[in-house]
Amino acid sequence: GAGVSQSPSNKVTEKGKDVELRCDPISGHTALYWYRQSLGQGLEFLIYFQGNSAPDKSGLPSDRFSAERTGGSVSTLTIQRTQQEDSAVYLCASSFRLGATNEKLFFGSGTQLSVL
C-alpha cells in the first residue's frame, strides 16, 4: 500500500474487554514498531519486529499486552482485559530494514483507544 495503514482508527471498549489492533506496514518493509502515545507521556515504545520475530518486548506494559506478526507483513497488537489506563493512541510504524543507515520510519495514523 501507499502508507502504513492501521485499523480501526477509533475503538471504544468497556473495561475488561479484549481488543485487537491491526497494522498493515508498507509493502517490503521488514521492520515494524508499535508505540503508545498518551497525553504528557510522549511516544512510549512497546515492541518491534524484524520480520516475524520480536527481539525486544521489553516495552510491553504488562502481560495483558501481546503482539504478533505473520508473513513478515501484518501485525496485530492485542490487549486483554482492558483497563482505563490503556486509553491512548496506538501508533504503528514501519521501515525498510531495522538499523539500516538510511532507516526512516513511516508512521500510520494510529488507533485511538478509549476504555470506558
Next chain:
Amino acid sequence: AQSVSQHNHHVILSEAASLELGCNYSYGGTVNLFWYVQYPGQHLQLLLKYFSGDPLVKGIKGFEAEFIKSKFSFNLRKPSVQWSDTAEYFCAVHTDKLIFGTGTRLQVFP
C-alpha cells in the same frame, strides 16, 4: 538502558523568533539520532537525522540540529520560525530500537 530527555515541554514563540529545542540522550555506544515532527492532525514524519559525518545536519523547512557527542545532545534549531511550524517535535535515538523523548509542543503566533 537508553533514554531520551526533552527539556522543553511547551514552547511559545512569535513568528521570526529563533528556536532551539533541547534533546539529551543516555547511551554510551554509537547512536543514530532523529527529530520527528507531528503537525496538527497529521502523521509523525521525519524532520532530520544524524548517522555519521558532519555533526551539523540540515533537515526540511530550514531546521537543523547539532550532534555534540561530549554533551550527549542533539538540539534542534531554526533561526526564524513561522506560524506553520506549530507542531509537536520528538527527538529519538536509535541503538537496537528507536526510542522517543516525551516531545515538545511548539506554538508559533503570528
